[in-house]
Amino acid sequence: MRDEMLSSILSELNGTSADIEASAIISIDGLMIAAMLPQGMDEDRVGAMSAAMLSLGDRTSDELGSGELEQVLIKGDTGFVLMIHAGKDAVVTVLAKPKAKLGLIFLDVKRAAENIEQIL
Amino acid sequence: MSNFKIVFSGPVGAGKTTAIASISDFAPVSTNENASDMTRERKPQTTVALDYGVMKLDGREKIHLYGTPGQERFNFMWDILTSGGLGLVLLLDNTRKDPLKDMTFFIDSFRDYISQTALAVGITQTDIASVPRLDIYNKKLREMKISAAVFEVDARKQADVSLLVQSLLFTIDPGLEY
Numbered sequence: 010m011r012d013e014m015l016s017s018i019l020s021e022l023n024g025t026s027a028d029i030e031a032s033a034i035i036s037i038d039g040l041m042i043a044a045m046l047p048q049g050m051d052e053d054r055v056g057a058m059s060a061a062m063l064s065l066g067d068r069t070s071d072e073l074g075s076g077e078l079e080q081v082l083i084k085g086d087t088g089f090v091l092m093i094h095a096g097k098d099a100v101v102t103v104l105a106k107p108k109a110k111l112g113l114i115f116l117d118v119k120r121a122a123e124n125i126e127q128i129l
Numbered sequence: 130m131s132n133f134k135i136v137f138s139g140p141v142g143a144g145k146t147t148a149i150a151s152i153s154d155f156a157p158v159s160t161n162e163n164a165s166d167m168t169r170e171r172k173p174q175t176t177v178a179l180d181y182g183v184m185k186l187d188g189r190e191k192i193h194l195y196g197t198p199g200q201e202r203f204n205f206m207w208d209i210l211t212s213g214g215l216g217l218v219l220l221l222d223n224t225r226k227d228p229l230k231d232m233t234f235f236i237d238s239f240r241d242y243i244s245q246t247a248l249a250v251g252i253t254q255t256d257i258a259s260v261p262r263l264d265i266y267n268k269k270l271r272e273m274k275i276s277a278a279v280f281e282v283d284a285r286k287q288a289d290v291s292l293l294v295q296s297l298l299f300t301i302d303p304g305l306e307y
Contacts, residue, residue, distance in 0.1 A: 037162040038175055039202055057202040061178035064160035072158070098163055 014128050015043035022121045028109035029117075030088070034125055035059045035100045042099060042129075059102040063092050080115070093118050096126035134193045135297060136211050137180070138239065139220035140231045141199035142171040144253045144284030146180050148220060149196045152290045153182025157194075166200070177203065179210060184294065192294065207238065216247040216297045219277075220284065221266075223258040229269055236275060248275060249297035251282040251290070 019032045023045055033044035033052070039060030041052045066081040083090040089105040091114065101122045105114055137145045149157050160178035168175045180196030195210045197203070211217070219235055221228045232250065236243065250266060266279045278296040282289040 036165040037177070038164050038166060038168070039177055039200075040166055053202045054205070057177075057200075058205065060162065061160070061198075061203065061206060064162055064177045065179075068158060068160060098165075 011128060012043060015125060016045070018121050018124050018128075019043055019045045022103070022117060025117045026105075026109070026114060028106045028114065029103055030106060031104040032118075032121075033059070033102045034095060035102060037063070037098050037100060055102060059092055059100050063094070063100050066092070082111075089114075091115075091118060093122045095122040096129055099125065099129055101125060131189070132191050132193060133298065133301075134195065134214045135216045135218060135294065136214045136242075137194065137196040137218045137220060138207065138235060139199060140222060140225060140235070141168050141175060142225070143199065143220035143222040143231075144282075145196040145199065145220055146176055148218075148251070148282075148284040148290045148293075149180045149182040149194045151285060151287045152184050152294065153194060154185055155183065157182035159196075168200070175199070178206060184291075186298075192298070194294075204238065211239065211242045214242065214246060215301050216249070217243055218293060218297055219248060219250045220282075221250065221252050222254050223252050223261070224254045228252070229261060229265065232266065232269065233273065236273060243275065247297055247300040248277040249293050249300070250277050250279040251284075251293045252279065253282055253284050255281045256283070 015034055022032050023029050031046045033046060033055055034042040035056045036042055039057040041056045044052055062081050067078045070078040081092040088107050091103045093101050095101045101118055103118050137148060139145055146159055158181040160176055161174040162177045164175040176198045182194040184192040197207050197210050217239055221231050225231060263279050270277055280293050282293055
């Protein structure tokens with residue numbers, strides 16, 4: 010039941026924008042809770058990297074005086090990776106196209122993260 | 130002032146985070162997060178990115194200490210953290226099911242790095258599980274054709290961890306003064 014609800018949040022999220030290519034919910038220690046990833050992408054890898062990045066982001070934001078972490082954004086030349094806390098025990102990771110309208114994606118992912126937090 | 134970087138690795142719960150906290154001159158940077166995997170049976174939190182601390186020797190040498198996560202899913206961090214390092218401190222938890230297998234696994238995972246640098250092995254939790262004893266570890270290392278000092282250490286004790294680090298540094302540079 011819970012898994013289905015989480016999967017439906019992800020499929021809704023992937024559907025809100027053609028720019029969102031993949032999304033996943035990951036526990037704070039790097040294990041996949043639910044995912045809609047392209048075939049061939051290693052879930053364990055995505056999970057562990059998300060946990061490591063978010064945790065470093067938390068520490069950096071705190072130590073460098075930027076306050077509580079809201080998101081980690083990674084920009085590559087062929088796309089974005091966005092990570093946002095969904096409550097204190099999970100992360101939402103989203104892969105988006107390089108031309109994506111980030112403002113809209115931030116909003117959609119933040120809303121999804123709030124819904125996920127309620128379910129977890 | 131010279132700078133050295135050494136890396137602490139080993140399986141979950143071996144005491145990497147604790148060891149770095151024991152010898153660091155300032156409060157270490159750590160990335161402890163609540164565990165949801167098997168780790169939870171051993172401890173509530175686990176390292177997901179890195180630990181970082183600094184130990185100063187005689188005011189001139191600065192040893193930068195980096196700890197890796199223990200779970201294999203974080204092995205990309207192992208590559209990242211070993212870059213530019215001068216040696217590996219491998220911590221093994223004697224209460225785990227097969228600590229010799231853990232040692233073989235980690236030495237194989239870090240083989241390229243170890244072959245270019247140096248290795249020191251610390252066995253933790255020996256107060257709870259006294260076997261395997263050090264000679265068994267030494268024998269296994271000889272079989273693997275790896276030269277490394279092996280100590281029993283209590284990761285919470287500054288003197289123990291410091292000795293382990295110093296033995297590693299001595300392997301790297303016998304001229305180093307403490």
